[in-house]
Structure formats: C-alpha cells, structure tokens
Amino acid sequence: MADWSNVPKDLLLKIFSTSEIPDILRTAAVCVSWSDAVHELRCSRRHLCNQSPWLMFSADDREDNPSAARFYSLSEQKTYTIPLPESSIRDRLCVGSSHGWLITADQTSELQLLNPITGAQIDLTSILTYDHIEPIRNERGRLTSYIVDTLEVVDRSPDYPPPEYKLDKLRLCMYFKVILSSDPSRGDYTVVVIHNPYRRISFVRAGDNKWTALTSDYMYDDVVFHRGQLYASAAGQMFLVVLDLASPIESPGWWCRRSRLRGSTVARTWWRLPVVTTSYWRYDIGVFSYEDLSISRILPSEAPPVSWPPPIWFMPSLDRAW
Known part of the structure; x- marks a missing residue:
C-alpha cells in the first residue's frame, strides 16, 4: 500500500x-x-x-452561535457554517465583497475588512474623518450620534439643520458601494466608497489617517478596478478616475460596439427598496432566467431560511493580513 x-x-x-x-x-x-x-x-x-463563488448569509436566529455565518458553495452545492471573530455577523451590515474579503459596517457605522476563511480583520480609517460627518458626544465625551452635512454651502439656514443619525442607522444610508483595489493582505491597497449624500466617491489607502473625497458634480452609479485603474459610471457615462495625480494619465480608450452579449450573473439585495417595510418575514434567493422568465432556486430545499443581513456574493481566499 x-x-x-x-x-x-x-x-x-x-x-x-x-x-x-x-x-x-x-x-x-x-x-x-x-x-x-x-x-x-x-x-x-x-x-x-x-475559486467558485460562494453565497454568504447569516446564521438562522434559532442557531446557537449568532456570530456564525453560512456560506453556500455553488460548485459543491453544500452549505458551510463558519464562526466569525468578535461581534455577531448579524450585528454588521455587509456593504461589499472584494478579493476574498468582506467589507462590513458595525453598529457604529465604522467599516472593517473581514476574511471569513482565515478570521483576519482590518479596521479601516474612521468615518469621523469624512469632511461631511460631525460627531455628537454626550457630557462624558461618549459618541452618541452623527450629523451629516448634506448641503455644500458655507452659511446654512437655521430653518434647515443637517440631519442627525443614530450610530447604527447611518450605515443604512451612507454606503452605496465599497470596493478594494487589491488583496489587503498584501498591505498595499485602496478602498473606494460610493457614499451619500449625493453618491460621491471617497477613497482611503492603507495607512491613511483620513478619507479623501473626490470633487465632482456627478452622482455615481458604480465603480470598478480594472488592471490597476479605477473606472466609474454616472449619468450613462464611463469615467477614468485618477487617484494619484503624480502618475501619468493614459488614454481612457473608446466605445466598442457589441452586437452580441453573453450571459452573466446579477445579484440584488432588495432591502434598499423603499416599499419594503419592517413587516417582512424572510428573504429568498433565486436565479431569474431572461430566456424563459423562470425562477429557480439556488439553495437546496432543506437549507434554513435566509435572515438578516441580506446575502452577498463572496469569493473565498486563504490570504490573511500579517
């Protein structure tokens, strides 16, 4: 033998x-x-x-470990339950997934990077370093809420004070999309956020002590890194976004006409819909076919129901921050 x-x-x-x-x-x-x-x-x-994509969703309310998250492997058609470090995953809002890491917002609306496979975590630069966010503290100096300046004016009318948000509520309307330029375990990465108000773009590099906002009059719909360059879409247009003015700017290219489109996958988290109220029961996950307008299940029928937070696509990685 x-x-x-x-x-x-x-x-x-x-x-x-x-x-x-x-x-x-x-x-x-x-x-x-x-x-x-x-x-x-x-x-x-x-x-x-x-790696084959996984679908991450939080553990069911009835499970013993509220810090665990469940992952469904499409290639294996199998569900894994993985315990995550520190605070319950159900207390966090997943606002993105990139390079094998989840981007989560905790109960104070601060962002962290989390690799659920290795358990590694990275705290990102504080939300208080955004220019449009002001902290509100009590007499003991404890942070209690945020004021968000939604008007870009010097003199604000007292009749229209800026809105105030509880610590755990700002994350629900602040983050529109969050992406990473590269694997953060390498130590050299950039985090880009489309955020409210007005769906502007801000970014922070590893080691920065402040978020940097890009000056623009556009409301951005999407951002993506491709071959080291950041591209953003707004108002039906595509833009090349330069984060480092010291680098040479190359031609952004041109429009390529496509006569045939191939299939792709689309994932949507429906909690953003204004018609959804608190009187809901469970989420559901499925695949919608444009060809025959049918809906089929992703998860096996014996899988437990999906709970909060909403599910998110995830590409597993073994890398961890050192």
Whole structure:
C-alpha cells in the first residue's frame, strides 16, 4: 500500500494550488506532512486557481452561535457554517465583497475588512474623518450620534439643520458601494466608497489617517478596478478616475460596439427598496432566467431560511493580513 504521507511537498503544493479551498482545508487533516504543506501554501501566498463563488448569509436566529455565518458553495452545492471573530455577523451590515474579503459596517457605522476563511480583520480609517460627518458626544465625551452635512454651502439656514443619525442607522444610508483595489493582505491597497449624500466617491489607502473625497458634480452609479485603474459610471457615462495625480494619465480608450452579449450573473439585495417595510418575514434567493422568465432556486430545499443581513456574493481566499 502506498504511503501518501511521503508524497513530495512540491507535488502537493502544485496539486493544492489547483484545488478549491474546502478541499485544501480538508487535506490538512490527512497527516502531518500534508498539514505542513497547506501551512506553507498559505505562508508563501502562492497563487490559487480561480475559486467558485460562494453565497454568504447569516446564521438562522434559532442557531446557537449568532456570530456564525453560512456560506453556500455553488460548485459543491453544500452549505458551510463558519464562526466569525468578535461581534455577531448579524450585528454588521455587509456593504461589499472584494478579493476574498468582506467589507462590513458595525453598529457604529465604522467599516472593517473581514476574511471569513482565515478570521483576519482590518479596521479601516474612521468615518469621523469624512469632511461631511460631525460627531455628537454626550457630557462624558461618549459618541452618541452623527450629523451629516448634506448641503455644500458655507452659511446654512437655521430653518434647515443637517440631519442627525443614530450610530447604527447611518450605515443604512451612507454606503452605496465599497470596493478594494487589491488583496489587503498584501498591505498595499485602496478602498473606494460610493457614499451619500449625493453618491460621491471617497477613497482611503492603507495607512491613511483620513478619507479623501473626490470633487465632482456627478452622482455615481458604480465603480470598478480594472488592471490597476479605477473606472466609474454616472449619468450613462464611463469615467477614468485618477487617484494619484503624480502618475501619468493614459488614454481612457473608446466605445466598442457589441452586437452580441453573453450571459452573466446579477445579484440584488432588495432591502434598499423603499416599499419594503419592517413587516417582512424572510428573504429568498433565486436565479431569474431572461430566456424563459423562470425562477429557480439556488439553495437546496432543506437549507434554513435566509435572515438578516441580506446575502452577498463572496469569493473565498486563504490570504490573511500579517
């Protein structure tokens, strides 16, 4: 009988780098030598194959661990329950997912990066460094709420004071979209936010102590990083956004006419709809086909119902911040 523990480590690393993350984690339990190979794979930051997307949704209210999150693997058609560090995932609002990390807003509306596979977390620069947000504190100096300046004027009329938000309520209307330029475990990354009021763009780089707002009259609909460049869409137009004026600006390209479009996936979180009230029951998840106008389930019928926060697509990663 072959002794699988004697498989050369170089061969194991090559095999593991082409495997799905659940399979990699399972192999670590086979024997000591395989566990060492998995550890080296993670420490060496070796490039893994493209992972199949997961759908993340919070654990059911009836489960014992409120800090756990559930992930549904499309390739395996299997649900995983993963305990997450510190505060309950149900107390956080997931506002984005990028490069294997979740972007969450806690009960004070502050942003954190979280890798649910490794448990690594990164606190982002405070929301108080936005120019349009003013903290309100009680007599003991404790933060109690935020005032958000929604008018770009010097002299505000006393008849129209700026709105005040509770600590956990600002996140519901503040963050429109949040993305990362690269894997934050590398230490060199940029976080870009489309935020209210007026769906403006702000960004912060790793190590910055303040959010930087971009001056613009547009209300942005979407942002995406592509080959190191940031692109934004607004009013039916596409813009190349330059975050570093010291870098040379290349041609942004031109419009390419497309006669045929291929299928793609679309995910929507319906809590943003104004018609949704507090008298709801559960969320549901499905796939809508434009071809035959049918709806099919993603999750198996035996899966528990979806609860708050709303589900989000997630690409798993083994990288962690050092």
